[in-house]
Amino acid sequence: MPAANRPRRRRAGLRSKQTSFSWSRHRALVAVLLVFGFGLSGASGVVAYFLPAITAALNITGHQTTGKSGKSKGATPSPSPGTTSAPSQPFNVLLLGSDNDTKFEPDHVLTQTMILVRVDPQTHSVVMFSIPRDLWVSLSTGGSAKIDAAYSYGGAAAAIQTVENDFGVPINYWVWIGLGGLVQLVNQLGGVNVVAQMPILDDEYPSDLTGSNPYLQARIAVLPGPQRLNGVDALEYVRSRHGDILSDIARSQKQQQLLLDIKAAAKTLGLADVPDIASSLGNSVKTDMSLTQLTSLLPLARAFSDGDVNEVIMTGSPYFGSVIESDGEDALAPDWTQIDALVAQYFPT
Amino acid sequence: MVVMGLFGLGVYSILGTLKSSRNHSQKPTQEQALVYLPGTVYVVQGGDIYSLSNLEFTPLKAPPYDWVQVEPAPDGDLLAVAFFAAPSSYSNVYLLNSSGQVVRQLLQESSTQYFGNHWAYYPKVSPDGSTLFFTTDWLDPYAAYDVDFEIAAVPFASPSSSPTVWSTPNQYQGGDVEPIPLASGGVIYAKYAVSTAGATYAQLVYVSSPYANPVYLTTPAQDCSEPALSPSGTELAMVCTNNSLQATTLEVASWNGGSLGTPVVISDGPMAASPSWSPDGKSVLYLNTLLSNKASPFQLWWVPRASSAKPGAPEQVTENLNFTATSPAVWAS
Numbered sequence: 001m002p003a004a005n006r007p008r009r010r011r012a013g014l015r016s017k018q019t020s021f022s023w024s025r026h027r028a029l030v031a032v033l034l035v036f037g038f039g040l041s042g043a044s045g046v047v048a049y050f051l052p053a054i055t056a057a058l059n060i061t062g063h064q065t066t067g068k069s070g071k072s073k074g075a076t077p078s079p080s081p082g083t084t085s086a087p088s089q090p091f092n093v094l095l096l097g098s099d100n101d102t103k104f105e106p107d108h109v110l111t112q113t114m115i116l117v118r119v120d121p122q123t124h125s126v127v128m129f130s131i132p133r134d135l136w137v138s139l140s141t142g143g144s145a146k147i148d149a150a151y152s153y154g155g156a157a158a159a160i161q162t163v164e165n166d167f168g169v170p171i172n173y174w175v176w177i178g179l180g181g182l183v184q185l186v187n188q189l190g191g192v193n194v195v196a197q198m199p200i201l202d203d204e205y206p207s208d209l210t211g212s213n214p215y216l217q218a219r220i221a222v223l224p225g226p227q228r229l230n231g232v233d234a235l236e237y238v239r240s241r242h243g244d245i246l247s248d249i250a251r252s253q254k255q256q257q258l259l260l261d262i263k264a265a266a267k268t269l270g271l272a273d274v275p276d277i278a279s280s281l282g283n284s285v286k287t288d289m290s291l292t293q294l295t296s297l298l299p300l301a302r303a304f305s306d307g308d309v310n311e312v313i314m315t316g317s318p319y320f321g322s323v324i325e326s327d328g329e330d331a332l333a334p335d336w337t338q339i340d341a342l343v344a345q346y347f348p349t
Numbered sequence: 350m351v352v353m354g355l356f357g358l359g360v361y362s363i364l365g366t367l368k369s370s371r372n373h374s375q376k377p378t379q380e381q382a383l384v385y386l387p388g389t390v391y392v393v394q395g396g397d398i399y400s401l402s403n404l405e406f407t408p409l410k411a412p413p414y415d416w417v418q419v420e421p422a423p424d425g426d427l428l429a430v431a432f433f434a435a436p437s438s439y440s441n442v443y444l445l446n447s448s449g450q451v452v453r454q455l456l457q458e459s460s461t462q463y464f465g466n467h468w469a470y471y472p473k474v475s476p477d478g479s480t481l482f483f484t485t486d487w488l489d490p491y492a493a494y495d496v497d498f499e500i501a502a503v504p505f506a507s508p509s510s511s512p513t514v515w516s517t518p519n520q521y522q523g524g525d526v527e528p529i530p531l532a533s534g535g536v537i538y539a540k541y542a543v544s545t546a547g548a549t550y551a552q553l554v555y556v557s558s559p560y561a562n563p564v565y566l567t568t569p570a571q572d573c574s575e576p577a578l579s580p581s582g583t584e585l586a587m588v589c590t591n592n593s594l595q596a597t598t599l600e601v602a603s604w605n606g607g608s609l610g611t612p613v614v615i616s617d618g619p620m621a622a623s624p625s626w627s628p629d630g631k632s633v634l635y636l637n638t639l640l641s642n643k644a645s646p647f648q649l650w651w652v653p654r655a656s657s658a659k660p661g662a663p664e665q666v667t668e669n670l671n672f673t674a675t676s677p678a679v680w681a682s
Contacts, residue, residue: 037350041357190373193620193644195590195597197549198523198541201486201496203464219438221468221486224526224541224551225575225588226597226622226636227674228646242494245521245543253549257594265644306595315547 060278061294063156063286087296090120091172092347094160096151097255098178099206103214107155109178110148112239113255114159116169118347119300126304127346128259129312130252136324136331137166146331151176156288168340169347173289179209179239181284183231188277189265191228194237194257197250199224202240209235234258249315256311267302312346314339374646374671377406384651384666388628389447391419391427391679392649394672398429398449401649409449418676420472425681426452428472428481433459439466442483442508447681455481455508464488468498474505475530481505482528482536485512489520498524500538502559515559516540523549529576533606534558537566537585539574553587555607566609573612575623577677578604579630584657585609586624586633596643597621599635601657615652615660619643623677631655634666634678646671649678 097113104110114131133148140161141153150162160171177185186192200222208214209232220236222229229237238258244250269277287294314320319339320332377394382404390401396415399406414431417440422428427445432438442456458467472483482502489495497518503510515536518524523541530536535557543549551574554563567573573589585604588597589612599621603610616635620643624635633655636647648670654661672678 038356041354045357045359189644191646193638193647195593195595195620197594198543198551199498199526201468201498201524202494203488203496204494219463219466221438221440221470223470223675224523224539225675226620226647228671243496243521243523246547246549249547250543250549253547253594260595261644267644268642311594313547 060281060285061287061289061291063288087119087300088121090118090122092169093117093119094163094171094174095259096156096159096174096176097182098151098176099208103208104152108152111151111159111176112148112251114147114163115252115255115259116163116167116171116347118169121300124304124308126309127312128256128309129343129346130256130314131163131167132248132252132314132320132332134248134330134332135320135334137162137334140165146329156286166336167343167347169343173287173293175287175289176285178284179235181281182238183209183235184280184282184284185262185277186229186231186234186265188273188280189262189269191230192234192258192261192265193226193228194234194261195226196222196224196237197254197257198244200237200240201243202236204242205236205240246315249313252313253311256313260306260309263301263304264306310346312342314342375669377401377667377670378408380667380669381405382649382666383668384664386627386634386651386666386680388680388682390634390649391681392672393417393419393676394670396432398427398445400447409445411445411449412451417673418470418472419679420677421679421681422474423478427679428455428474430470430472437463437466438468440468440470442469442472442481455505456483456503457509458485470498471527473528473530475502476532479505480530481508482515482530484524484526484528487514487518487524492520495521497522498526500525500528500536502528502530513559515556516563517560519543527575529578531578531606532582535561537576537578539576541574542569544569548592550590553585553609564607567612571612573600575677577624577626577633579626580628581630582606584626584630584655586615586626586635586655587612588621588624595619599624599633599637599652599663601633601655601660603657610657613657613660615655616650616663620647620674621650622647622674625677625680626655627651627680628682634680636672636674636678637663639665647674648672 095115096111098109098111112133116129118127135147137147138144139150141158151159156174203219204217205220207216207218222237238254241247241251320334322333324331324333377399392399398409398416398419417432418430420428425447429443429445430440432440439458443454444452446452456469458469460466468486470484480502484498485501486496487499499518500515501512503512516525519542522543525538525540528536528538537555539551540554541551550569550572553566553573553576556563571589573587575588577586586601589600590597596618598614598618599616600612600614602612620638622636624633632651632653634651637650639645649666650663652663
C-alpha cells in the first residue's frame with residue numbers, strides 16, 4: 001500500500017511542487033507587474049511634471065539659422081554644434097534682445113541689445129562685449145544701416161552673419177529674448193538684486209508691455225543703490241536711456257550688470273524649477289542650441305564667478321566718434337581699426 | 350490601480366516640493382526677529398510698513414497705499430512715501446503717527462497734467478523741526494528728456510509752500526538725492542555724476558545754504574551714497590561701492606561739521622544698503638543680503654558697536670523676509 005501510495009505521494013509532491021512553482025511564478029509575475037505599474041505610474045508623474053517644460057523647451061531651442069557661413073575676418077576654434085557634452089574649447093554666443101511689442105511685426109524687430117559672449121571653459125573666463133545698437137555697418141543682407149536693423153531684415157541668421165562679417169568673430173550659438181521674456185525670467189527667479197548705478201528718471205518711457213496702445217508713455221523712477229527688482233522694474237532699469245548722458249553706453253553697462261545678477265539668482269535653481277521657468281518664457285526666448293546642448297552648458301554657467309567675467313563696452317572715442325545722419329536719426333560711424341584691435345584682444349584667433 | 354495612480358500623483362507632488370525657494374520670502378508677521386532690539390524699529394516690505402518690537406512684527410494701520418519709504422519725524426511720528434503707479438506715476442509724502450494713521454499729508458505731487466506729476470523721496474525733517482527736506486524731480490524744459498533729481502525744502506508747518514531748491518544737479522546724470530539736514534543749517538546729500546571715461550559714481554557733498562558751492566566729502570573712486578548721521582552729529586554712516594558694479598560696503602567716518610575722517614568698513618557687503626542709527630547713536634541698522642548668497646532678499650542687519658574708532662561685527666537680525674532696500678529702517682526709542 002505504501003508502495004501503491006508512493007506514486008500518488010510523488011504525484012501529490014509533484015503537484016505540490018507544481019502548485020508551489022506556479023504560485024511563486026504568479027507572485028513573481030504580480031511583483032513584476034506591480035513594479036512595472038508603479039514605475040509606469042511614477043514615470044507618468046515625472047512626464048506630467050516636466051511636460052510643460054519639455055514642450056516649452058522644444059519651442060525655445062533648436063531654432064536653426066541658415067547662412068552662418070563663417071566668412072569672418074578671423075577664425076577661432078569652435079565646438080562641434082552637435083556635441084552633447086560640455087564644450088572644452090572656447091565658444092562664442094550672440095545674445096540678442098528686442099523690443100517685441102505690438103509696434104513691430106514678429107521676427108521683424110530691431111535688436112536693441114547685442115552682446116557677444118566668449119566662454120573659455122579651460123581658463124574659466126567669460127568676455128561680455130556689447131555692440132552699440134546705433135553702429136553703422138554693412139549688413140549681410142546688403143546695404144548699410146544701424147546694426148540693430150540686421151535682425152529685422154533677416155532674423156537671427158542676418159544678425160549673426162552681419163556680426164561675423166563686421167567683427168570677424170565666428171558665432172557658435174545665438175539666444176534671442178524679447179521684453180516679456182526678460183520680465184518673466186526675472187519674476188520666475190523671485191527678483192534680482194542690483195546695485196543701481198544712479199537714479200533712473202524717464203518721463204517718456206515706452207509703456208508698451210501691456211495695454212492696447214504701444215505708443216503710450218509712462219513716467220518711471222528707479223532709485224539708486226542696492227535693491228531687489230521685479231521683472232518690470234528690472235526692465236525699466238536696463239531699458240531706459242533718455243535721462244542718461246551715456247545713453248546706449250549706460251544701457252549696455254546695465255544690461256551686462258543685469259546678466260550677472262540673473263546668473264547669481266539662477267544659481268539656486270534646481271531641475272524641479274525648470275517647468276515653471278520654461279513655461280513662463282513662452283515665445284519670448286529663442287535659441288539655436290538644442291535642448292541637450294543647453295543642458296550641457298548649464299553646469300558650465302554655474303562654475304563661473306563674477307571675477308571671471310570681463311565686461312567690455314566701447315565708450316565712444318576712439319571706437320566711434322563722428323555721427324552719420326540716417327533717415328533723420330543719428331548713427332555711430334565705426335573706426336574699424338580701433339574696434340578690430342579691441343576685438344582681437346578679447347576674441348583671440 | 351488606485352494605489353498606482355496615487356503613486357504617480359505622489360511623484361508629481363514630490364517633484365513640486367523639490368523646487369528651490371527661488372529666494373522667495375515670508376511676510377514679517379510670519380517670522381520673529383533673531384535678535385532683540387530695544388525700542389521700536391519701522392521697516393517697509395511689499396508696500397506695507399511694519400513695526401518691530403519685542404521680536405514681533407506688526408503691520409501699521411496705514412491707508413492701503415504702496416508705501417516705499419519710511420523716515421523718522423518729530424514726536425515719534427513717521428514720514429512715509431506712497432508710490433502711485435504708471436502711467437502718470439508720482440509719489441506723495443505723509444506724516445503718520447506710530448500706529449500708521451495719517452496725521453496730515455505733507456507733499457501732494459499728483460497733477461492732471463502728465464508732466465505736472467512729480468516724485469518726492471527721501472523726506473527728512475531738519476533737527477530744529479522747521480523744515481522738510483526731500484528729493485524731487487526737475488524736468489528741464491529746454492533739454493529734451495532731461496529729468497534729474499534735486500534737493501528741495503519746504504516749511505514743515507506749511508509744506509504746500511513753494512519749495513526752496515538747494516542743489517543744481519548734473520544734467521542727464523541722475524541728480525542729487527538723500528538729503529541729511531544738519532543742526533548748523535547746512536545739508537549733506539549724495540550727488541551723482543558721470544566721468545569723462547564713462548564711469549557713473551556718487552559723491553557725498555556738503556552745502557551750507559541753497560545753491561552754495563558743494564564741498565565734496567568723498568571721492569569719485571569711493572562712490573559713496575546713502576548717508577546717515579549719528580544722533581550726536583559726529584559720525585556718518587554711508588554705503589560705498591569702491592568701483593564695484595555688483596557690491597557695496599557699509600562704512601563709518603567721523604564728521605567734524607566740514608569734512609569726514611578716514612572711513613572704516615563696518616560691513617563688507619555683499620550688498621549693504623540704507624543705514625540708520627540707533628537712538629543712543631551706538632549701533633547702526635542696515636539692510637543686506639545673506640553673506641553666502643548675494644541673490645537672496647534683503648534682511649535687517651545691525652552693527653552693535655558702530656563707531657569708526659572700534660567697530661563691532663555685523664549681526665543678522667531677520668531671516669526669510671524681503672525688506673525694501675531703498676528704505677532705511679527707522680529706530681525709535
